Amino acid sequence: MIITDSDSSAISEVRQHFFRTFEMKDLGPLWYFLGIEVASSPKVYFLSQAKYANEVIHRAGLINTKLFDTPIELNVKLNITNGVPLDDPTLYRELVSCLVYLTVTRPGLAYAVHVVSQFVFAPRSTHWAALLRILRYLQSTIFQGLLFSSTSFLDLVAYADADADADWAGDVNDHKSISGFYMFLSDSLISWKSKKQTIVARSTAETEYRAMAHATAEIIWLRGLLSDLGVPQSSPTSLYCDNQSAIQIAHNNVFHERTKHIEID
Known part of the structure; x- marks a missing residue:
């Protein structure tokens, strides 16, 4: 049974x-x-965490500091050896945990938070500087959030990408790429993820193809969930990717020697 705001008796x-x-x-x-x-x-409907974000910024002691337009420096390469170890990593770990929770309504922070969260076991001064940049960006965009329209068509659309095109195997620690996806129900963002891949890809095409596979799994799950909620998807879900090689592999299901190792995806 579907209940709407206007169905007062059912509510x-x-x-x-x-x-x-x-x-x-x-x-x-x-x-x-x-x-x-x-x-x-x-x-x-508009969801935000402005009050919570302000509390996080005050916990870090960032008052009247320089603000940034982006949460992370372009092509930044953080590793586990550069910089000086922090005397007390407690605050770093607490702030990273807070930022993880902030991604509930701030998907634009997902990638940057994913990067700094990789070093919570032994943070250094370079990681602390990257964390402060995220917080200064948050301070300049504190009132941003998620907007959900009640008047748009309920069509599911997906976008998948990986950092392979610009920086394939660029992680200086393990050479793995980071892939991510965004899922929109019409113009409302309902699901997103930024996650390091579990293997070291042999090419940019493989990295992008695996990103599409992860997004496809999320699409299948969301289509089932929407059907259970009474919003079945009558047409195929569009999945957008910007890597032509990965798209051609997806179109051609005949796997040859150079792509057979990713057949399961």
Whole structure:
């Protein structure tokens, strides 16, 4: 059964059922939950973590400091040996944990946070500098968040990419590439991920192809979830990728010697 905001009798029935089943009370319209602020109108919902982000910035002691337009320096290469070890890594680890939670409404931070989170076991001064840059960028964009429209078509669209084209095997620690995807329900972003691949790819095409495979798995799961929620996808889901070699491999399911090792993907 699908219940909309205008179906007041059904909403009241569900609410009363919860009251009878659980020990709970009605707190009114949702506006704040677990650090997430919710603003709504008849046409849109807006989720942000401005208050939580401000608390994180104050914890780091960043008041009236230089701001940045991007969360991470272009083509930055952090490793486990450069810089001086931090005397006390506790604050670094706490701030990284806070930033991970901030990616709930700030998907633009996902890649940068993924980078600094790789060094929580033994952070150094270079990692601390990268972390402060993220926080200064956050300070300049503190009121950004996620906007969900209630009037758009519910068509699922996906975008997949990897860092291979610009910097294949560029990680100086293990030479693995980072892949990611974004999933949109019409113009509303509903799912995203930035994650290091589990293997060292032999080419940029392989890296990009694996990124598409990860995105495809998410698409299949989301299509099933949307169907369970009463929003079945009647047409195929478009998956966009910017690597022509990976696209050609996806179009041709005949795997030859140079691509047979990625057949399972």
